[in-house]
Amino acid sequence: MKPTDIGHPDYFHKVVDCQWACPAHTPVPEYIRLIAHGRYSDAYMVNWQSNVFPGILGRTCDRPCEPACRRGRVEDETAPSPASSMISAGKEPVAICRLKRVAADYKDDITARLPKAPALRNGKHVALVGAGPASLTVARDLAPLGYHITVFDADAKGGGMIRTQIPRFRLPEEVIDEEVGYILGLGIEFRHERIDSLKSLLAKSGPGGYDAVFVGSGAPRGRDLELPGRKEAEKHIHLGIDWLSSVSFGHVTKIAKRVIVLGGGNTAMDCCRTSRRLGGEDVKVIVRSGFEEMKASPWEKEDAIHEGIPILNYLVPKAYLHEKGKLTGMSFEKVKAEYDSKGRRNLVPTGESDQVFECDVVLIAVGQENAFPWIERDCGIEFDKWNMPVVDDKTMQSTLPKVFFGGDAAFGPKNIIWAVAHGHDAAISIDKFCNGESVANRPPPMVNLMSQKMGIHEWSYDNQVSTDNRFKVPWRDTKITLKNIKIEVEMGFDPSTAFKEAQRCLNCDVQTVFARDLCIECDACVDICPMDCITFTGNAEETDLRTHLNAPAGNLTQDLYVSSELKTHRVMVKDEDVCLHCGLCAERCPTGAWDMQKSLIEMTKAGPSCRDKPAPLRRVA
């Protein structure tokens, strides 16, 4: 293998599994350390810079970081089971998401630390369609640069799906108001106005016209399920997301006693749990697929089950049963999963007789679709065969150069953190576009490597590896939470549990950096490494090398760190997979050939630093 180029901005970034997995690349270990120090405001600002909505995401994020977390690969399954029910069994990731909430919960007033719109605007106008997370991210990135930002939304308050679709018992309204408010407070114009025509929006050229338009209108249309009886019983059948937003705005305050929720995604989980709070006593979720394959996040399923909601699987809906315009129940065909030779799953009928469940209301949560009735198809934006706009996935630019897309509007339903990532990318593009530059030419992120050595055995991070298992976030009693839809179920970590959970973080951003010229090949690092990550061996091709290290390097998604040839003609090979970043290799190294260096990755941000030409110096009058 060739020596590893640690100068490449992605190399150490990939070692920080959580940050690499996060669409917005939030520097997770950095803010977790700040939480451990009790510096909640600083931790919050690190998050705010990166993911814009720490308090919201700390309660609702889809957490792609957690399945990636190294902790989940290194814990010992055979360790004795925990004594408390508030501690999980082993092999669990750090509770990254809920630690983010800790930063938001315990921070001080941070308003003084927020950027401000400059007194002197730059004369460029940008219109944002929809006030959801993608648009608000674009606004947050561009407003401090001097752009005139106008956000249009059909709802009276900003937030988009964060406000309309996420129930209050998961996300209190104050949190939304606070974090949406931080952005709208940057001198942004918010217009409660539905955009009916992109053409007329674009036509406003000249003074009052827009230099660029960002479409962040989400995937606002719930998919329907047309089955016999749909029309006849339509009064008792609702589309999940529409129903949730009616609840959110207070238009709906009650539901009948027996409710069936169709669908296995997170919206279905929100529908069933909301129903339980509005009078639903016999609420069940019914899904076509198996329980394991459901799209809902495991923790959301767990929350629903905790509230006494059964989830029935392998049942394909066949008909809505009704009598005199009144829904009486639904019938389902029983199926089982069969896998063909290519491993594809097919649901085949079991042949048993159909199953009927009585109910008064059905909520359909079987998916969401995009809808762009307001974009004229002849305005210059190309649409593909699925009727989705053609959007570049790096620049977020459509085929009409001044129109950009992001969030669910760009590539269909995803989640908040993806919308934020799209927003950042679109903001860079819009800034470059408005400065007459190519949007494709974008600088890579900046990486800073800093030694963490403070003394002979002293590091600026806590390198002792905690053996605690994951702590669970306490729930409020269901006797209270099921009575009031506005009472938040999760109570968040208290500071002392938050500290213990934060200590579980392995500090994967503190990298083991190897200096070949200093190494005397004494084997001290090999002997001390608790995970057998380090091997000195003859060089070979990667596939070969992976099999004859001190411990096999079977995880192909994790890189091997290879040095150039040493005095003995061997190379140092380190498998990054299960490194605890404990720094013992560096502590045992007599020559300092190993050093622990923090790789702080700063993602590319919209503004002068990512433009091709430096900004002209402003003349002082």
Add this chain to the structure above:
Amino acid sequence: MTYLAKPKLHHPTLPVNRLGFTRRDYEGKISTLCAGCGHDSISAAIIHACWELAIEPHKVAKMSGIGCSSKTPDYFLGNSHGFNTVHGRMPSVLTGANLANRELLYLGVSGDGDSASIGFGQFAHSIRRGVNMVYIVENNGVYGLTKGQFSATADKGSKSKRGVLNSDESIDMVMVALQLGATFVARSFSGDKAQLVPLIEAAIEHKGSAFIDVISPCVAFNNHDGSTRSYDYVREHNEAVNRIDFIKTREEITTDYAPGTVQEVVQHDRSVLRLRKVALNYDASDRVNAMNYLQQRAQLGEIVTGLLYVHPGSEDLHEHLNTVDTPLNRLGTKELCPGSAALEKLNASMR
């Protein structure tokens, strides 16, 4: 040294041996030696060998004297017996322990000061008596604990860290062991675990006094230019006579070796030492030739390593003394005090 305990977490695929232990179960406390000390590598090699042979930790006694090397038994086999003796007296205490309980594995760990200076006589007699043990000398050529004076094994003409030349003749522990009749004699290097681990395994299985001289650079005081015990010097002058494959039971040779390149030695417990010869004319079962070869090579400035001599039909002290098979510490009053009639008989035999 480090102040932190080594984390208990281990590689998810870490294998277990016949007893269900991982290699990590054979570790001891965290080392307090200087970072990069060769002794720590030897500890790691002992851990590896004991794990691989699936040795029951409670059946090992780690004996040592005084010095950096003699501290190391604290850093491996944390669940075994241990005894830190007075300086240089490890061989006597080991001999006594061995006589009292012949069923344990005796691991004598010592250094060049402990064994070649203050304990030289003790070392010599334990070897010549054929005590069943593995005697490892962690040989760095300096007194590390007293800041780097030459030890008795430092080569004549080598230079100390302060630039002083050694004018005294050195003691070659391997030559002494051969001369005194050790039945298993090897030399290795702490920086070459591929060689050292099988040597320790073979020594553990050997019956009689097995002696391994391990050159172990002192990073703090003897790893400079002009030293003949530095990592660089040893690597440049290391001449291995053979590479050893230690095999528990005899199995067919499946690898294709060129004729004359493999020497097999069957030990008393039927374990097989398969020596892949590097120096083709070297015969590890010929003691006199081994001594000649070592002398010749030493003249050329080479450090000869490998399994230098092994006597397959070796005997140990218990056989020489014709002791009972049951360990003495398990004999009861009845066996130990057979009564006045037996005493009378014994006295009569001496009249």
